[in-house]
Amino acid sequence: MVAVRIIPRMPDSSSAAPARRSWRQAWLVYLEPASLRMLALGFSAGLPLLLVLGTLSFRLREAGIDRTTIGYLSWVGLAYAFKWVWSPLVDRLPLPLLTRALGRRRSWLLLAQGMVMAGLVGMALVDPRAKLGPMVWCALLVAFGSATQDIALDAFRIESADADRQAALAATYQTGYRLAMIWAGAGVLWVAARAEVAGLAGYQAGAWAAAYLVMAASMLVGTATVLLSPEPTPRPLAPARNLGEWLRGAVVEPFADFIRRYRWQAALILALIAVYRISDVVMGIMANPFYVDMGYTKDEVAAVTKVFGVVMTLAGAFVGGVLSMRLGVMRVLMLGAVLSALSNLLFAWLGQRGHDLTGLVLVVSADNLAGGIASAAFIAYLSGLTNVQYSATQYALFSSMMLLLPKWLAGFSGRFVDAHGYAAFFTGTALLGLPVLLLVALAARAKTASSV
Numbered sequence: 001m002v003a004v005r006i007i008p009r010m011p012d013s014s015s016a017a018p019a020r021r022s023w024r025q026a027w028l029v030y031l032e033p034a035s036l037r038m039l040a041l042g043f044s045a046g047l048p049l050l051l052v053l054g055t056l057s058f059r060l061r062e063a064g065i066d067r068t069t070i071g072y073l074s075w076v077g078l079a080y081a082f083k084w085v086w087s088p089l090v091d092r093l094p095l096p097l098l099t100r101a102l103g104r105r106r107s108w109l110l111l112a113q114g115m116v117m118a119g120l121v122g123m124a125l126v127d128p129r130a131k132l133g134p135m136v137w138c139a140l141l142v143a144f145g146s147a148t149q150d151i152a153l154d155a156f157r158i159e160s161a162d163a164d165r166q167a168a169l170a171a172t173y174q175t176g177y178r179l180a181m182i183w184a185g186a187g188v189l190w191v192a193a194r195a196e197v198a199g200l201a202g203y204q205a206g207a208w209a210a211a212y213l214v215m216a217a218s219m220l221v222g223t224a225t226v227l228l229s230p231e232p233t234p235r236p237l238a239p240a241r242n243l244g245e246w247l248r249g250a251v252v253e254p255f256a257d258f259i260r261r262y263r264w265q266a267a268l269i270l271a272l273i274a275v276y277r278i279s280d281v282v283m284g285i286m287a288n289p290f291y292v293d294m295g296y297t298k299d300e301v302a303a304v305t306k307v308f309g310v311v312m313t314l315a316g317a318f319v320g321g322v323l324s325m326r327l328g329v330m331r332v333l334m335l336g337a338v339l340s341a342l343s344n345l346l347f348a349w350l351g352q353r354g355h356d357l358t359g360l361v362l363v364v365s366a367d368n369l370a371g372g373i374a375s376a377a378f379i380a381y382l383s384g385l386t387n388v389q390y391s392a393t394q395y396a397l398f399s400s401m402m403l404l405l406p407k408w409l410a411g412f413s414g415r416f417v418d419a420h421g422y423a424a425f426f427t428g429t430a431l432l433g434l435p436v437l438l439l440v441a442l443a444a445r446a447k448t449a450s451s452v
Contacts, residue, residue, distance in 0.1 A: 042176025044222020071414025079143035103231030115145025124212035170379035171321030186302035281406035316372020336374025341433025
């Protein structure tokens with residue numbers, strides 16, 4: 001049999017520029033079926049993250065776990081930073097029975113969602129005051145399943161539409177993602193508060209168990225969407241004659257392809273990816289302990305940071321998606337980087353005011369609006385770097401690098417706060433964003449030069 005070389009679509013800077021859409025056409029992209037599917041699948045992707053990081057830190061702090069330990073436990077999130085290690089398997093390895101019935105992308109999505117649900121049930125049944133170890137293992141299972149879901153879902157998204165629609169898919173994905181964060185943030189706090197036994201003060205394990213069981217059941221939204229969604233048109237894979245050839249095609253070639261296409265620019269691109277979200281990620285680990293220590297109640301945190309704040313993130317995501325299509329991704333990347341760094345300074349100001357609900361609303365609004373704009377542009381940027389022939393592996397590499405350094409630094413956040421206080425911590429996280437501005441400017445110049 002003669003092998004046929006498939007020339008893949010490469011949604012990068014070398015692609016021909018699409019015709020500019022009118023404002024009306026740009027907004028109508030959000031109503032297309034691919035965009036609506038990403039809304040529901042984004043919900044499935046966003047649900048686990050807070051439950052093993054943000055909301056868990058609130059739960060652990062309420063249970064009396066010290067901030068230094070909470071900071072170190074955030075390293076559970078490094079599972080997301082190393083997902084590139086097993087991304088070639090998700091990209092190429094068929095699953096017995098499931099792949100034949102559902103296709104390559106949907107079968108892996110279904111398996112990953114099952115792991116997330118199992119881990120959440122385990123977290124529901126463990127009291128961290130008595131057994132912190134089992135809680136950590138269950139959280140690792142959730143993180144591993146969630147990271148695996150991200151690998152398959154990113155490939156599913158990239159293969160579901162052309163490059164011109166990736167910003168819109170990123171925005172609807174972010175919408176579903178942030179709606180899930182409302183539910184996994186405000187919803188879990190609301191359920192836990194309503195499940196508490198009246199008259200009992202302090203941490204109540206039964207209330208948190210009920211809340212996490214509800215979250216596990218909520219993953220069925222993603223499962224139903226996977227079962228009802230069509231599999232993207234499969235990309236033909238060259239048959240491998242032996243294990244070495246399979247490893248070369250699945251593991252080596254995706255990374256070699258990226259280096260061949262971008263050459264000297266590859267180092268600059270990877271450096272930008274590695275630090276772009278560093279201010280937000282490092283700051284975010286201590287946000288919930290900060291709310292607890294400032295005396296905010298579950299209902300206040302749920303209403304302001306997990307509902308109102310996420311609504312502002314959604315607004316930012318849609319604005320970022322439209323601005324990216326109209327003005328270009330690189331300009332919006334710069335805007336998002338500036339706003340994200342500046343918004344961290346507002347938390348330093350809030351820390352000097354104590355329990356100030358109005359101040360909390362203002363700070364959370366600004367922070368989440370900035371984060372939404374930055375996220376939509378960044379996802380569109382990463383999507384444009386991939387070759388669809390290796391979409392799962394390459395996107396997993398990019399999104400893993402985005403988290404590796406920030407998550408590692410975030411592990412020391414509790415220790416830093418214990419030593420220097422919240423004001424110095426939030427100011428320091430803002431300063432971490434300064435190198436990002438230089439890298440965005442250099443990447444934009446390199447992109448312009450390569451397209452000439």
